[in-house]
Amino acid sequence: MSHSSVLLQMENLSVTYFGPPDVVAVHGVTLDVKRGEILGLAGESGCGKTTLIGALTRLLPDNGEVTHGRIEFDGVDWLGLNEREVDQWRWTRVSLVSQSAMNSLNPVISIGEQITDAIFAHEPRTPKADGWDRARSLLRMVEVDPSHVHSYAHELSGGMRQRAMIAMALALKPDLVIMDEPTTALDVVVQAQIIHEIRSLQERLRFSVIFVTHDMSLLLSIADRIAIMYAGEVVEVGTRSILNHEASHPYTRGLIQSFPSVFHQRTRAGIPGAPPSMVNPPSGCRFHGRCEERMAVCSVYAPEDRDLDGIGHRVRCHLFGDSGITDRQPLAGRGEGSGKSC
Amino acid sequence: MLESEQQSRTVALRAEALDKVFQVSGSARVTRGLHAVNHVSLTVGAGSVLGVVGESGSGKSTLIRLIAHLIPMTGGDLWLREIPVPRRLTRSALIRYRRRVQMIFQDPFSALNPYYPIQYQLERPLKNFRLVSGKGEMRDAVAKSLEEVGLAPAADYLMKRPHELSGGQRQRVVIARALIAQPEVILADEPTSMLDVSIRMSVLNVLERLQQDLGLSYIFVTHDLASARYLADHLLVMYAGEGVEGGQTADVVDEAAHPYTRLLLSAVPEPTREVPIGKPAVAGEPPDLAQLPTGCFFHPRCPQAMARCREEHPLPRTVKNEHWVACHLYG
Structure with missing residues (x-):
C-alpha cells in the first residue's frame, strides 16, 4: 500500500x-x-x-x-x-548497513556467498545460477567489479567493502x-x-x-x-x-x-x-x-x-x-x- | 653563522627527506618494504602551527612518530632549533629531546594510565625531567597546568582517575601532561577525532590559546581539512607517504595546485556550498604502500595525468612564495 x-x-x-x-x-x-x-x-x-x-x-x-x-x-x-x-x-x-563493514562481513565466506545467502533464504526457489547473477549485478550496481563475488572481505579495500555492504542491503529491494x-x-x-x-x-x-x-x-x-x-x-x-x-x-x-x-x-x-x-x-x-x-x-x-x-x-x-x-x-x-x- | 642564529629563532623544528620503510612479511616468507614515509621535508616556524593532512595510510601518523623518536627513521635528518638531532640518541639525549618535543595522542582513553590519579600522571614528567625541586613547587606546577587547559579549580581533578573524567576532560589532561614539561614543540596526532563533536571545538580552542600564550609550535596531524584550516598557519598535504603540496594555509586551500589537494577539498562536506556533494572527479583509492606506482604516486587516480607522470617522479616546485607543489603540471 x-x-x-x-x-x-x-x-x-x-x-x-x-x-x-x-x-x-x-x-x-x-x-x-x-x-x-x-x-x-x-x-x-x-x-x-x-x-x-x-x-x-x-x-x-x-x-x-x-x-x-x-x-x-x-x-x-x-x-x-x-x-x-x-x-x-x-x-x-528493511535492511541495515552498519558502520564497520570489516566487522559485519563474514571473513571466511566470499562476498557472493553472503549476498546470495540473503537471496536464497528469502526466495528459496531461486535457481542457484540466478542468485549468483543477481549478486554480480548488485556489485556492478555499486561499481564494484563483479568478479569480486568470489573475493573475501580482506581482499577488498575499505571503500569496496562498504559498497559490498550496500549492495547486500539492496539485494531484496527493501x-x-x-x-x-x-x-x-x-x-x-x-x-x-x-x-x-x-x-x-x-x-x-x-x-x-x-x-x-x-x-x-x-x-x-x-x-x-x-x-x-x-x-x-x-x-x-x-x-x-x-x-x-x-x-x-x-x-x-x-x-x-x-x-x-x-x-x-x-x-x-x-x-x-x-x-x-x-x-x-x-x-x-x-x-x-x-x-x-x-x-x-x-x-x-x-x-x-x-x-x-x-x-x-x-x-x-x-x-x-x-x-x-x-x-x-x-x-x-x-x-x-x-x-x-x- | 649569523644567518643560522637568526634561523634558530624563527625555525623550531626542521626535517629533511625523512624516510620510513617497514619490513613486512608477505606470502612465502618474503619480506617486502612498505614505504610509509617517503622523503618528507618540513619546517615548523617558532610559534606557528603546521597542519599535516592526508587520508588514512598517507603516512601522517608515522611521520610524527619519526619526529617524536618513537620509531627509528630509515633515512633523513632532523634539526631542533637548527641543531642537528642524531638519528640514534643516547638515553639521556633522548630524555632531553622528549622534554622539548612532546606528543599528544589521538585516544585520550588509552593515553592515560587508568590506575593512577591525575595528579600522579602530571607529576611523572616533572620527576622524569627533573623540572622542579620540592613538593610545593611540584604542586604548583601541576595545578597551573590543569588550569591552563581549562580544568579549574585544579583541586577538583587532582585525585580523580581517568575513568571519572569525560573524553574532553581526559584529552585536556593529556594536553596538560604535554605542557607541564615546558616543551618547545608539540606533536598532536588527531587530538580531537576521538572526542564528541560538540566538545571538539573547545579542545581545539584550548590548543590555539596555549599556542598563542606560550609561543608553542605544533605539528597538528589530521584527516580533517577543516580543523587544519582552523588551527594551522601552514599546511603539508600528504599522499601515499609523501608531501605533495605545502605552504601557507590560505594559499593551499584557496589556490590548491595539486590535483590531489583539489580532490580532497572537493570531497569535504561543506553545508554552505548549497550543492550536495557531487561525484568526485576521480575513482579509486590510495595505492598499496608496498607496491607504489611508478612515476607520480597519484597518477593512477589523477584526472590530469600525462605520459610523463607515469615515468618520472615529480619534484617539489615553488608556486609562489612559500607555496610549493610536487606535480608535473607545474613545469
Whole structure:
C-alpha cells in the first residue's frame, strides 16, 4: 500500500534498558520517514541513536525493551509482529548497513556467498545460477567489479567493502535502508564517492534511507530532512534547508557551530560541557546544563514539541514554548506554530 | 653563522627527506618494504602551527612518530632549533629531546594510565625531567597546568582517575601532561577525532590559546581539512607517504595546485556550498604502500595525468612564495 507518503511512523517511542540501573535510552521520540527520502539522524555518542535503530530493526539487546509508544511500518504495527514475521520483513522491507563493514562481513565466506545467502533464504526457489547473477549485478550496481563475488572481505579495500555492504542491503529491494555511520571509517574522498553512490541509487530505486551520523556537515550535504537527537530525545527536526538556515534549538545551533569550515576562517566555539549521563538525565530540559540561553523554567519543566512553521519544523525547547510558562516570545519572523504538538 | 642564529629563532623544528620503510612479511616468507614515509621535508616556524593532512595510510601518523623518536627513521635528518638531532640518541639525549618535543595522542582513553590519579600522571614528567625541586613547587606546577587547559579549580581533578573524567576532560589532561614539561614543540596526532563533536571545538580552542600564550609550535596531524584550516598557519598535504603540496594555509586551500589537494577539498562536506556533494572527479583509492606506482604516486587516480607522470617522479616546485607543489603540471 503505497498510498500514504509516510513509510515509517514512530509515535512517542521510549526504550529502556533494564539494569540495575534502568536506563531510558530513548525518550518520547516521534518521528516519521517519508517514502523515497533520506532522513538524517544526528547526535553524539550516547544520545540514543543506536538504540533507536535497535528498536526500528527489532534488534535490541535482551535487556532493552520498547516501554512506550508505537512504530508503524507501512501501516502495520511493527512492534506487534512476531519474530517469524519480522524475519520475513528483514532484507525485503528493511535492511541495515552498519558502520564497520570489516566487522559485519563474514571473513571466511566470499562476498557472493553472503549476498546470495540473503537471496536464497528469502526466495528459496531461486535457481542457484540466478542468485549468483543477481549478486554480480548488485556489485556492478555499486561499481564494484563483479568478479569480486568470489573475493573475501580482506581482499577488498575499505571503500569496496562498504559498497559490498550496500549492495547486500539492496539485494531484496527493501523499502527502507538504515545506514548507521556508513562512512565514518572511510576517508573523505571515498566518503564522497559512497555518498554520491547512495544518492544516485536512492534516486533511481526510490527507497527510503535513515542515515545516522554525528557529522552535521555531512548531513547538511545529503539528507532531505534531519532529526537532531540529544540525550535520548529528538530535539529538532526539519528539512535540510531549514536546519541550514533556521536551526532553532540551541543544541542544533551549537552542533552546527562545532564544525569549522575549510573555506571560511572564523572562530568557532563548540558547546561547553559534555553530554549528560543517561543513568540520571538532567531535570527539565536535558540540555539546560550546557545551554547558553537557558531560562529559569528550563531546569524545572521538560519542554514539549512545537511545530514552528506548521509543516514539520519541530523543536523541543522553551524558547519556542507555550507562552504560559515562559515570558520569552518566539523569535521574530516566526509564526506562532500550528499549536499541534505531534 | 649569523644567518643560522637568526634561523634558530624563527625555525623550531626542521626535517629533511625523512624516510620510513617497514619490513613486512608477505606470502612465502618474503619480506617486502612498505614505504610509509617517503622523503618528507618540513619546517615548523617558532610559534606557528603546521597542519599535516592526508587520508588514512598517507603516512601522517608515522611521520610524527619519526619526529617524536618513537620509531627509528630509515633515512633523513632532523634539526631542533637548527641543531642537528642524531638519528640514534643516547638515553639521556633522548630524555632531553622528549622534554622539548612532546606528543599528544589521538585516544585520550588509552593515553592515560587508568590506575593512577591525575595528579600522579602530571607529576611523572616533572620527576622524569627533573623540572622542579620540592613538593610545593611540584604542586604548583601541576595545578597551573590543569588550569591552563581549562580544568579549574585544579583541586577538583587532582585525585580523580581517568575513568571519572569525560573524553574532553581526559584529552585536556593529556594536553596538560604535554605542557607541564615546558616543551618547545608539540606533536598532536588527531587530538580531537576521538572526542564528541560538540566538545571538539573547545579542545581545539584550548590548543590555539596555549599556542598563542606560550609561543608553542605544533605539528597538528589530521584527516580533517577543516580543523587544519582552523588551527594551522601552514599546511603539508600528504599522499601515499609523501608531501605533495605545502605552504601557507590560505594559499593551499584557496589556490590548491595539486590535483590531489583539489580532490580532497572537493570531497569535504561543506553545508554552505548549497550543492550536495557531487561525484568526485576521480575513482579509486590510495595505492598499496608496498607496491607504489611508478612515476607520480597519484597518477593512477589523477584526472590530469600525462605520459610523463607515469615515468618520472615529480619534484617539489615553488608556486609562489612559500607555496610549493610536487606535480608535473607545474613545469
